[in-house]
Amino acid sequence: MLKAAAYLILAGALATQAQTPNYKVELPKDSPLVLVSDDWGASSAAPRGGAFVIDLDASLSFRNTGARRVRSVTLSVLAQELTPGGKGSVAVPSLDVIPGDTFPVRIDLHLLRPLGGGGPQIVVALDGVLFDDLSFYGPDKLNSRRTMTVWEMEARRDRKYFKSVLAQAGAEGLRNEMLASLDRQADRPQYGVQVMRGRSTNADPERQVQFAFLHLPDAPVDPTGGLARVAGNEVRAPRVDVQSRSERTIRHLEIGWIVEDQSGRKFLAGSVPADLNLAPKGSTEVLEDAALRFPDVKALHGMTGFVSSVEFSDGSCWIPSRAALDDPLLKRVASPSPEEQRRARIYKTKGLDALVAELKKF
Amino acid sequence: MTHSTETEIALYSSRDLPVVRQIVVGWHVKRCANCRARLESYHAVRSGLRTLESELPEGVDWDRLSIEMAANIHLGLEAGECVAEKKKALRGFHGWRPIAVVAGLIALFGGAWWVNMPEQDTQVIGHALANALRFHPSLADERGPVVETSASGVELRMNGSSMAVTRGASRLVDVSASAGGAARARYVDDDTGQMTIATVYAQ
Numbered sequence: 001m002l003k004a005a006a007y008l009i010l011a012g013a014l015a016t017q018a019q020t021p022n023y024k025v026e027l028p029k030d031s032p033l034v035l036v037s038d039d040w041g042a043s044s045a046a047p048r049g050g051a052f053v054i055d056l057d058a059s060l061s062f063r064n065t066g067a068r069r070v071r072s073v074t075l076s077v078l079a080q081e082l083t084p085g086g087k088g089s090v091a092v093p094s095l096d097v098i099p100g101d102t103f104p105v106r107i108d109l110h111l112l113r114p115l116g117g118g119g120p121q122i123v124v125a126l127d128g129v130l131f132d133d134l135s136f137y138g139p140d141k142l143n144s145r146r147t148m149t150v151w152e153m154e155a156r157r158d159r160k161y162f163k164s165v166l167a168q169a170g171a172e173g174l175r176n177e178m179l180a181s182l183d184r185q186a187d188r189p190q191y192g193v194q195v196m197r198g199r200s201t202n203a204d205p206e207r208q209v210q211f212a213f214l215h216l217p218d219a220p221v222d223p224t225g226g227l228a229r230v231a232g233n234e235v236r237a238p239r240v241d242v243q244s245r246s247e248r249t250i251r252h253l254e255i256g257w258i259v260e261d262q263s264g265r266k267f268l269a270g271s272v273p274a275d276l277n278l279a280p281k282g283s284t285e286v287l288e289d290a291a292l293r294f295p296d297v298k299a300l301h302g303m304t305g306f307v308s309s310v311e312f313s314d315g316s317c318w319i320p321s322r323a324a325l326d327d328p329l330l331k332r333v334a335s336p337s338p339e340e341q342r343r344a345r346i347y348k349t350k351g352l353d354a355l356v357a358e359l360k361k362f
Numbered sequence: 363m364t365h366s367t368e369t370e371i372a373l374y375s376s377r378d379l380p381v382v383r384q385i386v387v388g389w390h391v392k393r394c395a396n397c398r399a400r401l402e403s404y405h406a407v408r409s410g411l412r413t414l415e416s417e418l419p420e421g422v423d424w425d426r427l428s429i430e431m432a433a434n435i436h437l438g439l440e441a442g443e444c445v446a447e448k449k450k451a452l453r454g455f456h457g458w459r460p461i462a463v464v465a466g467l468i469a470l471f472g473g474a475w476w477v478n479m480p481e482q483d484t485q486v487i488g489h490a491l492a493n494a495l496r497f498h499p500s501l502a503d504e505r506g507p508v509v510e511t512s513a514s515g516v517e518l519r520m521n522g523s524s525m526a527v528t529r530g531a532s533r534l535v536d537v538s539a540s541a542g543g544a545a546r547a548r549y550v551d552d553d554t555g556q557m558t559i560a561t562v563y564a565q
Binding site: 087 | 507527535536540545558
């Protein structure tokens with residue numbers, strides 16, 4: 001009797017566990033991509049407390065039905081639209097998908113959706129496609145056009161650089177370049193960061209700290225001054241004055257944010273994005289109502305900023321050149337481009353021949 | 363009529379009762395012949411003791427004797443408690459059954475927690491406990507959305523609960539955060555060389 005009751009309880013408990021979520025892949029009717037197959041693998045949803053915990057482990061396959069080569073794709077993945085949480089995106093840069101060809105997109109996310117309003121439901125939607133001529137298709141709700149354009153420009157810059165190394169120094173020179181890149185990536189100081197919007201969290205007394213700036217010679221915008229409030233291991237409310245050097249209107253820029261801890265170690269904390277309407281040769285102030293906290297750091301001492309990307313009003317973008325990134329500080333702390341990281345990984349796992357073959361594809 | 367107890371009569375005779383009780387017992391004794399007789403017997407005993415006291419040898423230090431006696435009584439009481447506690451402890455935890463019962467309860471509680479308690483709630487409780495133990499000053503800061511990068515990926519948390527986490531069967535090669543409220547994780551598939559960039563958003 002007791003055993004039967006125990007089995008009943010166990011069966012009931014297990015029945016409340018895994019459920020199969022409803023999946024939906026939304027592509028506009030005129031989309032240059034069509035869904036060829038979708039494998040949701042071991043994806044599951046389980047009610048926990050007041051929400052469904054959804055584990056997505058999916059592989060989607062798309063075909064390029066357009067007339068241009070696809071360079072990047074961004075998919076939004078939504079478990080709930082209106083409240084924070086349950087919202088993510090998956091992007092694949094550095095593609096070269098010719099018309100008619102297919103390519104996979106893997107989705108590995110863990111999302112939360114409140115109970116009610118139907119069962120667990122996941123909507124995967126196309127946010128944008130970037131083509132080889134840097135033209136764009138998609139609703140761009142996640143600003144994927146700008147992000148993918150920057151990635152593609154960085155990829156082109158780095159491919160050009162590695163090709164020049166291959167041409168001038170041969171395969172051995174490329175090998176040395178990859179080894180140096182892998183060393184830099186391994187030695188790059190990285191600390192966990194917590195970002196909170198619109199509120200401070202630290203009870204420590206705060207002080208204002210001035211930004212120092214790295215002035216990149218060909219940047220269309222020059223930072224002229226700035227400060228942020230520092231309290232313990234938290235820095236908040238960055239404010240940067242910028243002066244445009246360009247003849248074109250600037251609508252977005254990102255400032256790389258390097259911080260220095262109590263022992264003098266410098267590391268890339270993150271970036272400060274700003275949507276603006278900066279007239280040619282004009283100046284403005286960039287403000288961000290956010291706080292960044294570094295749990296592994298006791299105290300912050302200094303900050304350095306640099307312009308990491310700029311978007312003009314016509315949608316074109318500026319990124320730093322390889323020469324500008326040779327600055328010793330940037331070389332040590334700045335994140336390599338996705339393309340450089342991808343190529344270094346190919347060299348490490350498949351060897352030099354595979355890397356050279358990959359380089360010749362583009 | 364309710365008679366006074368033997369103890370009350372004895373204490374009344376030596377004027378050791380509390381003031382109010384002394385008045386009440388005195389009032390009763392005046393009206394009750396039975397209790398008055400018992401009181402008289404106590405008075406007789408006290409006067410007898412006084413006679414004996416006068417016959418004791420001179421030079422006895424009564425204060426010192428009193429302190430020593432009190433100390434001996436306390437010592438005896440404490441020793442008795444020690445022995446009684448030990449016996450009780452041995453009686454309560456003797457044998458394997460209590461251990462099995464405790465282990466069973468722990469297993470039952472752990473199992474029930476594992477089956478029923480959301481992982482997020484476990485995280486919240488663990489987080490709160492950790493903060494409380496560290497006397498962390500920012501206990502109240504977890505009320506809004508927080509995007510976080512770490513060596514294992516990026517995560518969006520709300521009220522201490524994990525709302526979105528990037529994972530990857532592929533190799534994680536980089537994480538980054540934006541003050542705009544987003545965090546990114548880059549993964550490279552070692553088989554295909556394809557890079558996938560997952561982002562979670564606080565807004």
